[in-house]
Amino acid sequence: MRWQQARLVHRRVETPTAHTLVLQVPGWPAHVPGQHVDLRLTAADGYQAARSYSLAAPADGDHIEVTVQRVPDGEVSPFLVDGYREGDPIEVRGPIGGWFVWRPTQTDPVLLVAGGSGVVPLMAMIRSRRSAGSRTPFRLIYSVRTPTDVFYADELRRRVRDDAGLDVAYVYTREAPDGWSGEPHRLGLADVNTHGWPPELTPLVYVCGPTGFVETVSDLLVGLGHPARRVRTERFGPTG
Incomplete structure (x- = not known):
C-alpha cells in the first residue's frame, strides 16, 4: 500500500x-x-x-x-x-485489515459489543447494513463512561427507530442518565446474556475496545457457549 x-x-x-x-x-x-x-x-x-x-x-x-x-x-x-x-x-x-470485517452478503445474526471509541468500526457495519438494504438482525451492546461519551448518539437513536432489526443497549460505567434503571457498572455476564444473541443462533460477534475490555467480553461470550471462532476482536490502546 x-x-x-x-x-x-x-x-x-x-x-x-x-x-x-x-x-x-x-x-x-x-x-x-x-x-x-x-x-x-x-x-x-x-x-x-x-x-x-x-x-x-x-x-x-x-x-x-x-x-x-x-x-x-x-x-x-x-x-x-x-x-x-x-x-x-x-x-x-x-x-x-481483512478479518474484523462484515459484508452485507452475510446473513447470520450479528452481535456488536463496543467499549468506548471501539464503537467506530461497528458503526461502519451498522451504516453499511442500512445502505445495502440488508435485513440481517443486528444487536449492539455499547459500554461507555457517561451519556456525554456516547459517539453518534442522535444517529443511533434514529436508527433504532427507523432501521428494522437493529437493537441498541447501553451500559454506563460511571454515570447513567436520569431515569436509567440500575446503577453504573462494568459490562458483565448479565448484560451480555440479556442483550446479546443466544449461542444456539450462532451469531457472528464483533468485539472492539481497549484490550482489557475485549478480553473480558470474549471470555464471557465463550463461557456462555459462543464458539471462539465466531468471536472476532479488535483491541487498541490510547491512540495519541
Whole structure:
C-alpha cells in the first residue's frame, strides 16, 4: 500500500472530545466495514507521525470518514480534533485489515459489543447494513463512561427507530442518565446474556475496545457457549 494525499472536507462533533473527519481521497479504492486506515502528518521540519484509525462509514466514492478522540498529551489526536482545518492536507494509507470485517452478503445474526471509541468500526457495519438494504438482525451492546461519551448518539437513536432489526443497549460505567434503571457498572455476564444473541443462533460477534475490555467480553461470550471462532476482536490502546 502507498500513502495517498487527502484533504479534510467536513467535520462533525460527536462528543466534547471526539470529532468525525470526512476526508476526500482521490482514487480511493473503496473498503469493507471494519477496516482501518493510517493517517500521517508531516511537520514543517520534516518530522512525521502516523496513527491508525478505524473507518466509521461505508465507502462513498472518494470520501472516507474517521472518528478521532482527543488523547491528553497525545501527539496526533489533539491536532486532528482541535487544529486540523477544512482544506488542510493529510496522508492516508489503506484500507487495512481483512478479518474484523462484515459484508452485507452475510446473513447470520450479528452481535456488536463496543467499549468506548471501539464503537467506530461497528458503526461502519451498522451504516453499511442500512445502505445495502440488508435485513440481517443486528444487536449492539455499547459500554461507555457517561451519556456525554456516547459517539453518534442522535444517529443511533434514529436508527433504532427507523432501521428494522437493529437493537441498541447501553451500559454506563460511571454515570447513567436520569431515569436509567440500575446503577453504573462494568459490562458483565448479565448484560451480555440479556442483550446479546443466544449461542444456539450462532451469531457472528464483533468485539472492539481497549484490550482489557475485549478480553473480558470474549471470555464471557465463550463461557456462555459462543464458539471462539465466531468471536472476532479488535483491541487498541490510547491512540495519541
